[in-house]
Amino acid sequence: ESDRTSSRPDPYKLLGIKPSASTKDIRAAYKCMEAKWHPKLSIPRNETEAKVQSAHWTLIKEAYRVLKHDDTREQYDQGILEW
Numbered sequence: 001e002s003d004r005t006s007s008r009p010d011p012y013k014l015l016g017i018k019p020s021a022s023t024k025d026i027r028a029a030y031k032c033m034e035a036k037w038h039p040k041l042s043i044p045r046n047e048t049e050a051k052v053q054s055a056h057w058t059l060i061k062e063a064y065r066v067l068k069h070d071d072t073r074e075q076y077d078q079g080i081l082e083w
Contacts, residue, residue, distance in 0.1 A: 011063030030064040
């Protein structure tokens with residue numbers, strides 16, 4: 001488990017994957033989250049839901065950005081890169 005002090009959730013947990021996930025698994029998890037959280041694919045019912053959806057979608061995109069490339073993923077895993 002991570003002992004990081006970042007206020008953001010762990011990117012692995014955010015995407016619902018284990019740290020041992022393959023690049024293919026990371027992409028599949030991202031696509032699954034995209035279908036659920038992307039503003040153009042999932043229409044919010046009200047303004048509050050839209051704000052929550054937007055904030056969560058931003059975190060998902062940033063988590064994927066860190067984990068989709070081996071070099072940034074390795075830096076995150078080693079504690080070098082904060083996201």
